[in-house]
Each structure stands twice: as structure tokens, then as C-alpha cells.
Amino acid sequence: MLYINNASTSSPKPEAVYKAVELCIRTSGMSSDRSSFVSKLDFIPNETRALIAKLINASDPTQIVFTMNGTEALNLAIKGILKRGDHVITTSLEHNSVIRPLKHLEQDGDIELSIVQASSEGLLDPNDIVPLIKSNTKLIVTAHITNVLGTTIPIEEIGKIAAQHNIKYLVDAAQSIGFADIDVEKMNIDMLAFPGHKSLFGPSGTGGLYIKKGIDLTPIKYGGTGNLSEPITQPDFLPYKYESGTPNTLGICGLNAGLKFVASEGVANIRKHEHELACMLYEELSTIKGVTLYGPKSPAEITSIVAFNVKDKNPMKVANTLITKFGIITRPGLHCAPLTHQTVGTWKDGSVRISAGYFNTKEHIDEVVKAVAAITAT
Ligand SMILES: Cc1ncc(COP(=O)(O)O)c(C=O)c1O
Structure with missing residues (x-):
């Protein structure tokens, strides 16, 4: 085949990814953070956050929140930031994981949505975004690389437009992370959603969201974080505000090895x-x-x-x-x-x-x- x-x-994965997942399931099955046993692999999630932060030039690894996939990261960003009455601009090149959460909010009467039309070659002119901006425009969402045609959306230019108009910018990096250069600081990206299972070579069930400092999202899930159990309300700081429930430790171990592979190959x-x-x-x-x-x-x-x-x-x-x-x-x-x-x-x-x-x-x-x-x- x-x-x-x-x-x-991505398939196959680098050999180190298979080995990391096996080592993880054999040695840390006692659940990281959730027992009195300290596994020698307990450092892996935070090391993985640091590897992702380095790859996209985020200053603080706690700005990286783990999710199940790119779709969950996009849902957290979109549903977490938007309030009733907000206007959103997106493009005609987006994956359903962007379009469907936005359409759902639009159909519920919560948001207004504008879709910028790309050319028939799949290219987007960032200047077409400007006339659509309104006083209630809260968010611009675009892919970085499109998944049908592989065209590159000029995210640095769009980031500039968003920053000039005080609008938050969410980038769907599903097809670009690990392939294209991403610098969230230089590109004025407020949130970056990504899967771990494509060009980062992690297993399925992995992904994440970068959240710029100062951006407050309403969580899409609440619950135990494996630590800080005293308060009966959700912790108010990253990453735990958005990470409830037993994590995908095996997936994160594999993603860790995938990220090291990307770093060593370049x-x-x-x-x-x-x-x-x-x-x-x-x-x-x-x-x-x-x-x-x-x-x-x-x-x-x-x-x-x-x-x-x-x-x-x-x-x-x-x-x-x-x-x-x-x-x-x-x-x-x-x-x-x-x-x-x-x-x-x-x-x-x-x-x-x-x-x-x-x-x-x-x-x-x-x-x-x-x-x-x-x-x-x-
Ligand atoms: C551009 C784009 N966005 C979002 C997604 C959704 O990612 P996931 O399958 O990890 O939820 C994909 C997956 O194919 C994609 O190509």
C-alpha cells in the first residue's frame, strides 16, 4: 500500500513516536497527576507544551492548551471568545471545523457572519477583508494553508489588519504547523488552533490551542484538573482553565516524540x-x-x-x-x-x-x- x-x-509516524506511546502505556498507566505515584514521565506534558511554544514562538508554554484535535481547539477559541451581538469574518476556503461552529452561532442568532470570497484558484486577497469590518467585528478566522488546494493565506497581512482594527485573529494551522514557519508574535496571531496528528507526527486524539496572554475564553468544559482540588469552581489560569478530565497522556507522549522529530529534521x-x-x-x-x-x-x-x-x-x-x-x-x-x-x-x-x-x-x-x-x- x-x-x-x-x-x-500523517502516516507512517517516525519510529520514535511508536516507541514513545508504547513506553508511556507501559510505564505511566497509573495516570499522571491523579495518584500518589509520581511517574518518571510526568514532565512530558509540560515539556511538550514547551516544544510547541518554541515552534510557534509563544513566550510562555502555559499558553498552549491541549485538546483532542484541531476541531476541539477551534471550538474552544470560537465559542470561548464570542458573545451575543459579535460579528465574525471568515473566508470561503475554510474547513467545516471553522464554518460549522460559526454557522451554529449565526443560526442561533448569537453572531453575524461575513464570508470573504477567494479567487477560483483558491487565493485570498487580504484587502477584501477590510470593507467587511464593522464596529462589532470581534474576530477574524482563517486557515493558514487550505486543506483542499494547499494555498497559503497571507496570515501576516491579515494579522496586521486585525491588530490595526483591534479585532482578535484566530488562525487554523491544521495544514501548516510543522510545515510552514509560524511566529505568533510577529504575525499578530491571538489564537492558533492545531492538530497534533498531521505534520507534528503525533497520534490521533492530539491537538492544541495557543492563547495569547490577556485573552479570556469561556471554557467549553469544566471539571477536575487532577490538582488544585480545593475550590469547587474552575481554576482561572492557563492551562488548567481549559483542560478538564483525564488527559490523553499516551497521545501527548507520542506528540512529544513527533515534535522532537520535527525539531531534529527541521x-x-x-x-x-x-x-x-x-x-x-x-x-x-x-x-x-x-x-x-x-x-x-x-x-x-x-x-x-x-x-x-x-x-x-x-x-x-x-x-x-x-x-x-x-x-x-x-x-x-x-x-x-x-x-x-x-x-x-x-x-x-x-x-x-x-x-x-x-x-x-x-x-x-x-x-x-x-x-x-x-x-x-x-
Ligand atoms: C484546514 C483544517 N482545519 C481543521 C481540521 C480539523 O482537524 P482535526 O481533524 O484534527 O479535528 C482539518 C483536518 O483535516 C483541516 O484540514
């Missing part, structure tokens, strides 16, 4: 490798008659994702043939981003998405190209 669907989740090297593979794939697919490619065309704008369709063939069918006949795992359909497909013109069947990971090779790209050519010829 050839897995080339890393925008969904984000720039990871990006260079994945970008090279995606450019090679784009170029070779573009020579096959009957293949339509979506998203950015220039190598400078391609990241690690390539989206395409084959003439007269449903993307589900193409992906199905790729797996059953050629053993290649891709992702067809709408990729939880219906607005992107409406923007690009691939609504309602979507497209086939191929997303290169750090463990994919040029030989894998050759295999994919040959398979797509064979499918196109039938």
Missing part, C-alpha cells in the same frame, strides 16, 4: 521535501490529457497538496480505482470543505486530493502518475 493522504493525518527541510514532491506531481499530472488540476499553478505557491479530477470520471471512482487496482491511498470528495469546492468550481463531486508527506519519495510520485495515466486512458 502507498499512503499519500498526509493532509488527513521545518524547512520537511517543507522542502514535501514541496518538491508536490511540484513534481503537479508538473507530471499536467502533461496527462484529461486531467484537470486545481489550485495554484506556480511552484512558489504550491505547498504539499495537489487536487485534480479526471475527465468524465467521478473523483470517488478514481480514488477507488487508485486503491483497489494500484494500492494507492488518496482522499476523494469534498474534504470537509464544501465552500472551497464551490469557490473552485468542483462542487458537488469534489476532487481527488494527493498530499505528500515527509516519508513519501519521488518513486511514490512516479507510481501515482503512472496509475492516474492508466485510469485516464480507460
Whole structure:
């Protein structure tokens, strides 16, 4: 089997991640923070926060709150900051994990929502945000790298616009953390939501939210934090204000090893490798008659994702043939981003998405190209 669907989740993981999870389940099963036994792995959650803080240039590791995934982090940020009467601006390139919590609040009559339209290539002009700003605009939410096309949203420019207008800026870094450079200070990012299971190489069930100092969110869950048990009200400080219940210790141990792998390989090297593979794939697919490619065309704008369709063939069918006949795992359909497909013109069947990971090779790209050519010829 050839897995080339890393925008969904990275696979395989670095060997150290498997080892860390095994070591963790064998040695710290007595539950960190929740017994009189002090495990030698009890330092791992805080070390993991520090590794994430370093990666995104957050000054204090306690500003990193663990969540189950990117979706939970986005929900905490969105539901935690918005109050009745607030206005929010987002884009037509967002994942349902951004759009659905916002639509839910809009439908309940709690917020007003404006959606900035991107170009059919999936590019967003930050200047299109400015005319939508109103006196009650509280939040701007955008992805950093989009999950259907891999286009990069100019978050530094948007961060500037948000700061100038005293609006909070939430970035969905699901497709960028571990791949693109992120500096929450320089980029004026107030909250950054991320999964641990994609380019950080952690197991599923991991993710987090960076919360800038001074931002107060209403928690989305309340309960025991494993320490500070005297008060019967929720602790009022990070990270415990937002972390209730027994944590995903195994996941965090794996994420810790994934983050160390990213640090030792270097984000720039990871990006260079994945970008090279995606450019090679784009170029070779573009020579096959009957293949339509979506998203950015220039190598400078391609990241690690390539989206395409084959003439007269449903993307589900193409992906199905790729797996059953050629053993290649891709992702067809709408990729939880219906607005992107409406923007690009691939609504309602979507497209086939191929997303290169750090463990994919040029030989894998050759295999994919040959398979797509064979499918196109039938
Ligand atoms: C852009 C984007 N945002 C949010 C998410 C949701 O992340 P998770 O699956 O970790 O909840 C994804 C996952 O595919 C994504 O690609």
C-alpha cells in the first residue's frame, strides 16, 4: 500500500513516536497527576507544551492548551471568545471545523457572519477583508494553508489588519504547523488552533490551542484538573482553565516524540521535501490529457497538496480505482470543505486530493502518475 493522504493525518509516524506511546502505556498507566505515584514521565506534558511554544514562538508554554484535535481547539477559541451581538469574518476556503461552529452561532442568532470570497484558484486577497469590518467585528478566522488546494493565506497581512482594527485573529494551522514557519508574535496571531496528528507526527486524539496572554475564553468544559482540588469552581489560569478530565497522556507522549522529530529534521527541510514532491506531481499530472488540476499553478505557491479530477470520471471512482487496482491511498470528495469546492468550481463531486508527506519519495510520485495515466486512458 502507498499512503499519500498526509493532509488527513500523517502516516507512517517516525519510529520514535511508536516507541514513545508504547513506553508511556507501559510505564505511566497509573495516570499522571491523579495518584500518589509520581511517574518518571510526568514532565512530558509540560515539556511538550514547551516544544510547541518554541515552534510557534509563544513566550510562555502555559499558553498552549491541549485538546483532542484541531476541531476541539477551534471550538474552544470560537465559542470561548464570542458573545451575543459579535460579528465574525471568515473566508470561503475554510474547513467545516471553522464554518460549522460559526454557522451554529449565526443560526442561533448569537453572531453575524461575513464570508470573504477567494479567487477560483483558491487565493485570498487580504484587502477584501477590510470593507467587511464593522464596529462589532470581534474576530477574524482563517486557515493558514487550505486543506483542499494547499494555498497559503497571507496570515501576516491579515494579522496586521486585525491588530490595526483591534479585532482578535484566530488562525487554523491544521495544514501548516510543522510545515510552514509560524511566529505568533510577529504575525499578530491571538489564537492558533492545531492538530497534533498531521505534520507534528503525533497520534490521533492530539491537538492544541495557543492563547495569547490577556485573552479570556469561556471554557467549553469544566471539571477536575487532577490538582488544585480545593475550590469547587474552575481554576482561572492557563492551562488548567481549559483542560478538564483525564488527559490523553499516551497521545501527548507520542506528540512529544513527533515534535522532537520535527525539531531534529527541521521545518524547512520537511517543507522542502514535501514541496518538491508536490511540484513534481503537479508538473507530471499536467502533461496527462484529461486531467484537470486545481489550485495554484506556480511552484512558489504550491505547498504539499495537489487536487485534480479526471475527465468524465467521478473523483470517488478514481480514488477507488487508485486503491483497489494500484494500492494507492488518496482522499476523494469534498474534504470537509464544501465552500472551497464551490469557490473552485468542483462542487458537488469534489476532487481527488494527493498530499505528500515527509516519508513519501519521488518513486511514490512516479507510481501515482503512472496509475492516474492508466485510469485516464480507460
Ligand atoms: C484546514 C483544517 N482545519 C481543521 C481540521 C480539523 O482537524 P482535526 O481533524 O484534527 O479535528 C482539518 C483536518 O483535516 C483541516 O484540514
